[in-house]
Amino acid sequence: MATDSWALAVDEQEAAAESLSNLHLKEEKIKPDANGAVVKTNANAEKADEEEKEDRAAQSLLNKLIRSNLVDNTNQVEVLQRDPNSPLYSVKSFEELRLKPQLLQGVYAMGFNRPSKIQENALPLMLAEPPQNLIAQSQSGTGKTAAFVLAMLSQVEPANRHPQCLCLSPTYELALQTGKVIEQMGKFYPELKLAYAVRGNKLERGQKISEHIVIGTPGTVLDWCSKLKFIDPKKIKVFVLDEADVMIATQGHQDQSIRIQRMLPRNCQMLLFSATFEDSVWKFAQKVVPDPNIIKLKREEETLDTIKQYYVLCNSRDEKFQALCNIYGAITIAQAMIFCHTRKTASWLAAELSKEGHQVALLSGEMVVEQRAAVIERFREGKEKVLVTTNVCARGIDVEQVSVVINFDLPVDKDGNPDNETYLHRIGRTGRFGKRGLAVNMVDSKHSMNILNRIQEHFNKKIERLDTDDLDEIEKIAN
Numbered sequence: 001m002a003t004d005s006w007a008l009a010v011d012e013q014e015a016a017a018e019s020l021s022n023l024h025l026k027e028e029k030i031k032p033d034a035n036g037a038v039v040k041t042n043a044n045a046e047k048a049d050e051e052e053k054e055d056r057a058a059q060s061l062l063n064k065l066i067r068s069n070l071v072d073n074t075n076q077v078e079v080l081q082r083d084p085n086s087p088l089y090s091v092k093s094f095e096e097l098r099l100k101p102q103l104l105q106g107v108y109a110m111g112f113n114r115p116s117k118i119q120e121n122a123l124p125l126m127l128a129e130p131p132q133n134l135i136a137q138s139q140s141g142t143g144k145t146a147a148f149v150l151a152m153l154s155q156v157e158p159a160n161r162h163p164q165c166l167c168l169s170p171t172y173e174l175a176l177q178t179g180k181v182i183e184q185m186g187k188f189y190p191e192l193k194l195a196y197a198v199r200g201n202k203l204e205r206g207q208k209i210s211e212h213i214v215i216g217t218p219g220t221v222l223d224w225c226s227k228l229k230f231i232d233p234k235k236i237k238v239f240v241l242d243e244a245d246v247m248i249a250t251q252g253h254q255d256q257s258i259r260i261q262r263m264l265p266r267n268c269q270m271l272l273f274s275a276t277f278e279d280s281v282w283k284f285a286q287k288v289v290p291d292p293n294i295i296k297l298k299r300e301e302e303t304l305d306t307i308k309q310y311y312v313l314c315n316s317r318d319e320k321f322q323a324l325c326n327i328y329g330a331i332t333i334a335q336a337m338i339f340c341h342t343r344k345t346a347s348w349l350a351a352e353l354s355k356e357g358h359q360v361a362l363l364s365g366e367m368v369v370e371q372r373a374a375v376i377e378r379f380r381e382g383k384e385k386v387l388v389t390t391n392v393c394a395r396g397i398d399v400e401q402v403s404v405v406i407n408f409d410l411p412v413d414k415d416g417n418p419d420n421e422t423y424l425h426r427i428g429r430t431g432r433f434g435k436r437g438l439a440v441n442m443v444d445s446k447h448s449m450n451i452l453n454r455i456q457e458h459f460n461k462k463i464e465r466l467d468t469d470d471l472d473e474i475e476k477i478a479n
Ligand SMILES: Nc1ncnc2c1ncn2[C@@H]1O[C@H](COP(=O)(O)OP(=O)(O)OP(=O)(O)O)[C@@H](O)[C@H]1O
Pocket: 060, 063, 064, 067, 068, 069, 070, 071, 110, 111, 112, 113, 114, 115, 116, 119, 138, 139, 140, 141, 142, 143, 144, 145, 146, 147, 275
C-alpha cells in the first residue's frame, strides 16, 4: 500500500505542477514537505484550480495553432429562432450572402469554397436586416471565428473613422489569433483598420481611436471604453464575445464583459460564441445577449466500436518499456501517440526510445504553446511517427490521423479515478469515419489493473490481454 499511495502522491504532485506551468504562466510547484508528503494548503489548491482554468486558454490557443482545416461534422445544426415565425434561412454558398466583392474575394483567397455547417445558418442570421443577436455553440474548429469575422467586416462603414465593431477575447494571444483572421479575410479591403486593445498597447490620454474594429481583452477594453475614453461605446454596431467558456473561467472577465455590454447602444448587434455549453456559460450568455437566436452543433459522437483494445500486464516501469519495445515495429506501421502520467516519465520514455534508435517527438508541459504547436505540426506532417506526451499536456488535442494509442499510464482524474472521458476522446473514433484503431494499455500494479477494470465496466467493452513476448500475438495487432 505504501508504495502505491506514494507513487500516486508523486504523480499527483507532478501533474499539479504540470498544469501550473502552462503557457507564459509563471511556474510554481507544489512542494512535498520534509516527509515527502504533498502539502496541499488551501492557497495551493485554489491556485492550482485557478491555473487549471487558465489552462483552457492554452488549450484553445494550441488547437487554433495546429488547426489548418475545418473539423467535419455531419450532425444536424439545432437552430432556435427568436421569432419562430420568421423563415429560417440557410445558405449553401458564400455568393448567396451578397457580400461586398472585396470580402468575397478575401473568403475565397482563404480557400473557403462553401460555408461550414455552422456558417450555413449563422451567417444569414448575422447578416440579416435588421441585425439579429446570436448565441452559437459548436466545437473548436467548426468555423465560428471565420463566421463572426465575416459578420464584423460586413458591417463596417470605412468612411466613418471610429470603432464600429468590438470583439472580446479571453487572452492577449487569442485576440492576436482572431486579429490575424480579420487581416486575412480583409486583405482586399485595405481601407479597413484594426486596433488591439490589449495590455501593453498604450495610447496617449485624450486620444480617440479611428480604427473600425477593436479586438481585445475585457480589462483593457473596459478601460478604453470608460476610464480612458479612447472608444465611444455608443457608436458600436457589432459586439462579439468569443470563447465565452474560456472567458468565464478567468476571474473578473465575466463582470468586465457585462459592464462593457451595458455601455453599448440597445440596437447594437450582440454575438456570443462558445465551444462548450455548460450551465454557467448559458447563464452568462443570456446576460450579455438579449433576445438571442441560438445555434448549436453537437459534437460528433465518439465510439469504441471499431477499436481493438488490449492491455499488457507488467510489473514495473522497465517492464512496460520492454513491452513497448516488443511491439514497437507493429505499432509504427501507423502513427502512434504514447501517453504518460507525468512529465518525468514522458521525458524518460522519449529518451529511452531514442537510445534504442527510434525517432520520437516529445510534447511536454514545459514548452510554451508555440513550441507545442511546432512539435504537433511536425508529427502531423509525419516527420516523427511516435509522439510521447503526458495526460495533462495532451488533453483536448485532436490529432486525427493517429490510429494507435498507447496508454503507458492510464488516464486518471485528479482524485485518481479513471478518466473515462479522456480515454474515449483519446482512442475513440467518430462512427462516420469507421476507421479502425488500436489501443494498448500498460498495466503495472493492482491499482492500475483496478482502473482498467473500471474503464472496461464503464464502456462495457472487453479489453483483451496481449502477451508481448508472443510474436503471433504481436502479428495480430499489426493487422
Ligand atoms: N467555410 C470554410 N471552408 C473551409 N475552411 C474553413 C471555413 N471556415 C473556417 N475554415 C477554416 O477552418 C479552421 C477552423 O475555423 P475557425 O477557426 O473559424 O473555427 P472555430 O470554431 O472558431 O474554432 P475555435 O473555437 O478553435 O476558434 C480554420 O483553419 C479556418 O480557416
